[in-house]
Amino acid sequence: MVEHSRREMSSEEFRHWGREVVDWLADYWEQVDRYPVQSQLSPGDVRCMLPESPPEDGEQFEALLRDVQEIIVPGLTHWQSPNFFAFFPANVSGPSVLGELLAAGLGVQGMLWATSPACTELETHVLDWLVDMLGLPRRFKSSGPGGGVIQDSASSATLCALLAARERASGMRCRDEGIGLPLVAYASTQAHSSVEKAAAIAGLGAGNLRLVQADEEFAMRADCLAQAVEEDRKAGRVPFFVCATVGTTSSLAVDPVSEIGRLCRRERLWLHVDAAMAGIAALCPEHRHLHDGLELADSYCVNPHKWMLTNFDCDCFYVADREPLLRALTVLPEYLRTVPSESGQVIDYRDWQIPLGRRFRALKLWFVIRYFGVAGLRRLVRTHVALAREFADWVSADPDFRLAAPPALNLVCFRHVRGDAANRELLERLNSSGQVYLTHTVLDGALALRLCVGQAQTERRHVLAAWELIRAVADGL
Amino acid sequence: MVEHSRREMSSEEFRHWGREVVDWLADYWEQVDRYPVQSQLSPGDVRCMLPESPPEDGEQFEALLRDVQEIIVPGLTHWQSPNFFAFFPANVSGPSVLGELLAAGLGVQGMLWATSPACTELETHVLDWLVDMLGLPRRFKSSGPGGGVIQDSASSATLCALLAARERASGMRCRDEGIGLPLVAYASTQAHSSVEKAAAIAGLGAGNLRLVQADEEFAMRADCLAQAVEEDRKAGRVPFFVCATVGTTSSLAVDPVSEIGRLCRRERLWLHVDAAMAGIAALCPEHRHLHDGLELADSYCVNPHKWMLTNFDCDCFYVADREPLLRALTVLPEYLRTVPSESGQVIDYRDWQIPLGRRFRALKLWFVIRYFGVAGLRRLVRTHVALAREFADWVSADPDFRLAAPPALNLVCFRHVRGDAANRELLERLNSSGQVYLTHTVLDGALALRLCVGQAQTERRHVLAAWELIRAVADGL
Numbered sequence: 001m002v003e004h005s006r007r008e009m010s011s012e013e014f015r016h017w018g019r020e021v022v023d024w025l026a027d028y029w030e031q032v033d034r035y036p037v038q039s040q041l042s043p044g045d046v047r048c049m050l051p052e053s054p055p056e057d058g059e060q061f062e063a064l065l066r067d068v069q070e071i072i073v074p075g076l077t078h079w080q081s082p083n084f085f086a087f088f089p090a091n092v093s094g095p096s097v098l099g100e101l102l103a104a105g106l107g108v109q110g111m112l113w114a115t116s117p118a119c120t121e122l123e124t125h126v127l128d129w130l131v132d133m134l135g136l137p138r139r140f141k142s143s144g145p146g147g148g149v150i151q152d153s154a155s156s157a158t159l160c161a162l163l164a165a166r167e168r169a170s171g172m173r174c175r176d177e178g179i180g181l182p183l184v185a186y187a188s189t190q191a192h193s194s195v196e197k198a199a200a201i202a203g204l205g206a207g208n209l210r211l212v213q214a215d216e217e218f219a220m221r222a223d224c225l226a227q228a229v230e231e232d233r234k235a236g237r238v239p240f241f242v243c244a245t246v247g248t249t250s251s252l253a254v255d256p257v258s259e260i261g262r263l264c265r266r267e268r269l270w271l272h273v274d275a276a277m278a279g280i281a282a283l284c285p286e287h288r289h290l291h292d293g294l295e296l297a298d299s300y301c302v303n304p305h306k307w308m309l310t311n312f313d314c315d316c317f318y319v320a321d322r323e324p325l326l327r328a329l330t331v332l333p334e335y336l337r338t339v340p341s342e343s344g345q346v347i348d349y350r351d352w353q354i355p356l357g358r359r360f361r362a363l364k365l366w367f368v369i370r371y372f373g374v375a376g377l378r379r380l381v382r383t384h385v386a387l388a389r390e391f392a393d394w395v396s397a398d399p400d401f402r403l404a405a406p407p408a409l410n411l412v413c414f415r416h417v418r419g420d421a422a423n424r425e426l427l428e429r430l431n432s433s434g435q436v437y438l439t440h441t442v443l444d445g446a447l448a449l450r451l452c453v454g455q456a457q458t459e460r461r462h463v464l465a466a467w468e469l470i471r472a473v474a475d476g477l
Numbered sequence: 478m479v480e481h482s483r484r485e486m487s488s489e490e491f492r493h494w495g496r497e498v499v500d501w502l503a504d505y506w507e508q509v510d511r512y513p514v515q516s517q518l519s520p521g522d523v524r525c526m527l528p529e530s531p532p533e534d535g536e537q538f539e540a541l542l543r544d545v546q547e548i549i550v551p552g553l554t555h556w557q558s559p560n561f562f563a564f565f566p567a568n569v570s571g572p573s574v575l576g577e578l579l580a581a582g583l584g585v586q587g588m589l590w591a592t593s594p595a596c597t598e599l600e601t602h603v604l605d606w607l608v609d610m611l612g613l614p615r616r617f618k619s620s621g622p623g624g625g626v627i628q629d630s631a632s633s634a635t636l637c638a639l640l641a642a643r644e645r646a647s648g649m650r651c652r653d654e655g656i657g658l659p660l661v662a663y664a665s666t667q668a669h670s671s672v673e674k675a676a677a678i679a680g681l682g683a684g685n686l687r688l689v690q691a692d693e694e695f696a697m698r699a700d701c702l703a704q705a706v707e708e709d710r711k712a713g714r715v716p717f718f719v720c721a722t723v724g725t726t727s728s729l730a731v732d733p734v735s736e737i738g739r740l741c742r743r744e745r746l747w748l749h750v751d752a753a754m755a756g757i758a759a760l761c762p763e764h765r766h767l768h769d770g771l772e773l774a775d776s777y778c779v780n781p782h783k784w785m786l787t788n789f790d791c792d793c794f795y796v797a798d799r800e801p802l803l804r805a806l807t808v809l810p811e812y813l814r815t816v817p818s819e820s821g822q823v824i825d826y827r828d829w830q831i832p833l834g835r836r837f838r839a840l841k842l843w844f845v846i847r848y849f850g851v852a853g854l855r856r857l858v859r860t861h862v863a864l865a866r867e868f869a870d871w872v873s874a875d876p877d878f879r880l881a882a883p884p885a886l887n888l889v890c891f892r893h894v895r896g897d898a899a900n901r902e903l904l905e906r907l908n909s910s911g912q913v914y915l916t917h918t919v920l921d922g923a924l925a926l927r928l929c930v931g932q933a934q935t936e937r938r939h940v941l942a943a944w945e946l947i948r949a950v951a952d953g954l
Contacts, residue, residue: 023492055850102501192810203829345520363549
């Protein structure tokens with residue numbers, strides 16, 4: 001199979017190496033718990049193993065796969081390890097990965113309906129399914145003036161929401177004329193960093209995002225929001241956008257969406273609800289209260305790529321009225337005009353997002369929903385939530401530790417009683433052991449460790465081992 | 478293998494279905510020329526074959542694969558068909574698709590160096606390789622103050638360039654304070670629609686993007702640019718950003734980058750060069766003049782996902798100075814702080830892009846460069862360019878047809894002599910035949926057909942068959 005300066009990979013070769021890669025991945029998943037969860041390499045360690053220059057002649061695929069094992073794997077932080085408890089999860093599954101493989105091989109662009117009708121229609125359809133699966137308001141379905149679209153991330157969804165809000169607030173003039181008003185946006189101090197990033201990108205300035213005070217459970221205080229809006233109005237500024245969070249990154253706090261929503265209606269502010277990870281829990285009826293008040297929201301997003309076995313990227317973004325979004329993002333050059341588009345009968349998703357090109361991401365989401373069934377996905381959520389609750393009980397029962405926030409869904413924030421330095425040292429030792437990976441946050445001005453249960457392979461024994469390790473390391477401090 | 482409400486796909490099942498999907502793709506590529514290139518379905522045809530509700534219990538993978546064949550494939554426009562000559566190509570290859578498969582299965586997040594060092598370091602390294610491969614200025618290498626990053630698309634690269642420019646022009650104050658100046662951006666009338674979209678998103682307003690007149694070969698007139706800048710300054714506005722295009726979407730026209738660059742230096746404007754597809758041709762020394770003047774650019778982008786066998790998405794974006802970009806896009810919440818980041822020794826690519834999360838896209842690009850070698854990639858470019866030239870010769874020699882623009886690289890713009898209505902009818906009949914897929918543009922106020930040669934499997938016989946079909950259909954008009 002040696003051949004220099006190849007023009008193509010032959011069909012036989014693809015079949016052969018495709019099987020090898022599939023087996024390599026299956027082996028990897030079987031053994032992923034044996035690797036240090038967080039890569040133990042130092043800056044520059046990977047690069048110094050790579051040749052200075054690219055090869056003039058082609059190499060054999062075998063050499064690539066060998067280098068993946070020898071150079072890349074030691075440089076990975078293993079997000080699919082059952083001992084990965086850091087950040088929020090980004091869990092994957094066989095059906096999802098095979099959906100991604102198919103999408104890559106088909107290589108279609110879904111920028112316009114005409115450039116691959118199935119890519120657009122499957123996306124619309126599966127996003128309608130998800131409205132039912134999560135008990136979202138019907139106004140987010142494509143049958144009315146609203147609808148859903150897959151974005152790469154909640155960051156992009158938040159930006160799109162903010163752009164649509166900006167357009168509506170400016171009487172649909174901002175797209176053409178620029179920001180002519182002293183616009184002000186709002187989110188809680190606990191909101192995700194992407195809200196600040198969106199305000200910066202959109203040209204509002206991060207300083208015109210008000211970070212509203214949170215209560216003792218880290219949820220936005222609606223009374224403080226009302227006050228901030230009033231003060232801004234008095235000062236001649238123009239409030240236009242509120243981002244409420246269902247499940248903050250630090251502690252999974254849930255903002256009072258109903259109360260915020262009523263205020264937004266009254267004040268005519270765009271309400272975006274960011275439920276990036278936590279929204280997935282609404283698969284289960286017992287968690288559906290997370291979405292209380294959502295019927296008052298103008299837009300919403302949730303990430304199957306976090307906690308629904310769908311590999312990144314797959315953020316589902318919904319709007320109740322697509323017009324301001326399209327107005328903000330549509331540009332129609334001659335070379336993209338098509339007959340179906342001009343008929344008004346079809347969706348062209350390029351106008352619902354920042355980039356023009358788009359992959360066939362609905363395929364993997366469709367595969368996941370069908371392969372696991374709604375019941376299977378629900379079971380995964382329940383398993384993770386039960387494990388996190390058990391962990392929280394262990395923490396509560398241990399005199400050396402305290403919960404740092406009310407345990408919520410699959411996340412437990414906790415700290416050792418001996419203060420920040422001890423907690424920092426504890427975290428550092430845990431992660432450099434390679435046996436687990438946790439991350440931290442600051443709550444009430446003090447460091448807290450976060451343990452989030454969300455990987456596909458995580459079982460009770462992994463959570464228990466993590467807790468035993470935490471206690472052992474803490475004892476040795 | 479029937480099991481309801483699955484929690485996981487077993488390793489054996491993944492190996493089995495992985496092989497099936499690999500074989501399915503190999504079969505698909507072998508037969509892709511037999512499908513109508515553009516999907517022949519009508520709006521709604523795909524959706525009406527999909528069940529109203531998602532399944533409560535899991536389904537067998539076999540059922541998914543069957544539905545891909547029966548429901549999805551007829552709804553695809555086959556971008557990988559050798560008879561696809563529309564838009565710009567988005568060619569894929571075996572090694573790229575297998576790289577994507579690995580990236581999906583590893584499921585790592587490259588948002589921070591620490592969240593997978595190999596993901597960041599391989600990206601930096603391969604983007605440095607590409608600087609050498611395309612003969613780009615050394616200032617785009619990561620060894621100095623600049624460097625490269627993979628974006629999803631040239632649209633996002635253009636937006637990032639504009640945001641960095643906006644930050645620099647505002648004395649690094651726009652990120653926090655918002656747009657306080659009457660900023661004006663420039664591109665030619667032939668520039669990609671994403672420049673207008675970026676101006677809208679960034680809050681400048683699309684009306685503050687000046688579309689500068691192009692010459693008879695559709696390249697930006699540097700004298701008109703100079704005049705526009707002067708007029709805006711006189712009117713009290715603040716010119717800050719120019720997007721020059723190397724290879725416009727309509728006709729692959731190349732703006733005079735050297736001349737524009739000198740003007741930008743003199744006027745202290747940020748120069749971004751968008752070489753989305755055409756830049757790949759610089760793999761070949763005989764096309765490297767495309768990059769003349771690039772040493773004057775502040776940023777640059779080129780898309781391996783268009784013409785370098787790397788499946789979408791993979792846009793390579795470079796800056797000569799990373800500081801304004803990082804200033805525009807960095808937000809650092811507590812939960813993302815890591816020791817390596819604070820050491821200043823590593824790159825955290827989340828600060829180089831709009832979203833936070835990111836896939837391990839460098840893997841597929843690394844695979845492509847190594848498997849084909851630089852010589853193999855160069856050969857692909859030369860093959861496509863030669864085929865397009867031959868097609869242009871056939872057009873020139875036919876009294877019924879005229880070239881609509883100078884043939885450039887792998888694109889030929891042409892038209893039938895009988896005017897717009899005839900050309901529209903010709904295009905409609907060609908595409909609805911399913912035998913080829915071409916798109917159109919408007920040049921000099923008249924419709925033109927575009928034939929772009931760029932798919933991996935396209936050979937001389939396909940281009941010849943396309944020409945024979947075009948002539949036959951034209952004869953029947």
